[in-house]
Amino acid sequence: MHDLIVTADLGKSELTVVVIGHCAAKLPRLVAAQAARIAKGEASAPLSLVCEDGRYLLVKPDEKPWLVGGENWRVLGKEIVDGVRAAKASAASVLVNGTAANPQALVEGMLLGDYRYNVLRSGKEGKRTGITIRVPKQKAAIEAAIAVAGAQNLARELADMPPNLLHPQSFAERARKEARKAGLGFKVISGTRALTKAGFPGLVQVGMAGMSEPALVELSYTPKRAAKGKHLALVGKGITFDTGGISIKPSAAMWEMKGDMGGAAAVLGAMTLIAEQRPDVAVTGYLCLAENMPDSMAQRPGDIYQARNGKFIHVDNTDAEGRLVLADVLTYAVEQGATHVVDVATLTGACLVALGERIAGLLGRGQTFLDQVRAAGQESGEELWQLPFYGEYRSLLDHPHADINNVGGRYGGTITAALFLGEFLPDTVKWAHLDIAGPAIQTGGWRYYSKGMTGFATRTLARVAAKLG
Structure with a gap:
């Protein structure tokens, strides 16, 4: 590129x-x-x-x-x-x-x-x-820079691709090729039938109306000498096009929603960089891939379904779909042994209202780990700002007919989105949620980025792995 x-x-x-x-x-x-x-x-x-x-x-x-x-x-x-x-x-x-x-x-x-x-x-x-x-006389610096920029430009390329070319199935196939080149382990669960059987109803709910079947890609890096008691999971939202579903978005600038898979793109880019840098910590990356489309098969406002961890979710707004595809995968990552989890998603417009277009939101559990993640961003040149994971707002997600509603009302949307996700990991797991809705999509250009998508968080995620290793 x-x-x-x-x-x-x-x-x-x-x-x-x-x-x-x-x-x-x-x-x-x-x-x-x-x-x-x-x-x-x-x-x-x-x-x-x-x-x-x-x-x-x-x-x-x-x-x-x-x-x-x-x-x-x-x-x-x-x-x-x-x-x-x-x-x-x-x-x-x-x-x-x-x-x-x-x-x-x-x-x-x-x-x-x-x-x-x-x-x-x-x-x-x-x-x-x-x-x-x-x-x-800068050979080592050049080689390191080529690896970092190559990983981030991979994420940018995927996010810049038009949605008729990049959809869940083509994304999964590209991930397969990149994993093979990088020497990463690769698994994929593809299609609504396989995802239902494997226990990922959120991906099915969101992706069942898409032109292309939803998929969950799992990438694994295993070091020669792994740090004891640490396993990092990176979970990326990968909505390859987000119309909003039945709760359809306004048409103005909807084309930018091809970049709603920026979290998954950053995870893929970071995993290729981690394979190059070889930190001493096991890392698993998950790409949660779906299209959010309206048609006769689409989920409806008012639907209730049971998540992987047994909780019943009421779908109030189909445009709050990112948290649905992430929830089951967060549960699964912990089942697979993750001790530290970072999810990354272009999740809420509320984060842009709170922090603007150039700062990502950071929320989660385990302050020492959250400090490490923010430090990784600072060291990588990617600004993350911690917002309160404020438990009193959990009541905003209450619903009379289900365990949890998928939206929490007009105010504090970034916080209630994180509180929703927190329902699907145990309190004992160190977890950071990155809302990159602002800095991931810069169609007017920014700093050294041309007009388009930035691959934001690629460098931070790889840096987190290096700090844990």
Whole structure:
């Protein structure tokens, strides 16, 4: 999805990129003078220069308090790629070194920033000129960055695909291929009949009206030396298109709901990265795949069904379907031995109201683990903000004819959604719920992301595994 090669190899370049404040190389007099002015704040970057020694691009990391976990370096990486393309250079060399530099995040930003979902574009929009960027003496950082960005761009590609091409069955098949490449274990339960028999009624309820049959994909990573007493489960919501079902959504921007499988995409991307990074903890990833469509087979508001753990759920709103597909799988993950669980989902519009479009919500049980998950996000440059898992609101989910209602009313929707999910795991399990409804879908573009889906949480999930291992 990008036409960029990043290498540590030396070679001919048409453009030299100087990272101000992080470059020890001797520069031509004119370049050094302008770099000094930018460092003092007397001139702004990026700045293009031409001198007798060649063409130069001067750049500087932007220090902002909200750009955590190397984000300022990723933003700089996109700036460099854009500058190289604007200069119409086929190759460029980046001069960056020093202990304060973050070359891995810089290269991640290059690869993430150059991504475009253009495979369905015709003519020149479907083909971009390939470029090479050389970052000398940074081989290890480049290799690590290629793995991270590759995993996240996989998640972005899947979320950007149109729903006529990516549906539960094609998603499951792509997961099979990626698992084989990464050396992950793979299992799939496919179709309403098999899911009913296996005990996943939530996936059946939501997916039985879909053009494509629902599926549950299970991916497994087993380390050579696993940490004792720890087994991490990653559970991703994978609604490949969400109309809202019978409780149908407004038509405006409904096309964005092809990205309602962003949680499952992030889990798949993270599992491939975990296989590459090899932490010392067993990890199982679950992709809960379904389409939420309205037709004569669709579940109705007012339906009541029994979940895997025996509780009866009243379906008040068919557009609150994500929690239904996750619930049984959370129960199953614990049955399979998970001690730590992270679920990730584009779950509630209420989270956008509370935190805006660029911060994910974090709720759950086990404060030490929640702190670890938030730290993993901070270290990865993905902002998570903890909201209260406020037990008094559980009564908002009461229903006279069932054990629990699937929505809790107008207010506190992110909290009541998490309280709903909490009914399907025992209190003893360390559990984090990530509501990524805001940052996963950025169709206007953001930082180093082109217009589309971001693959948000891919880096965080892999980092959680590394911290547990």
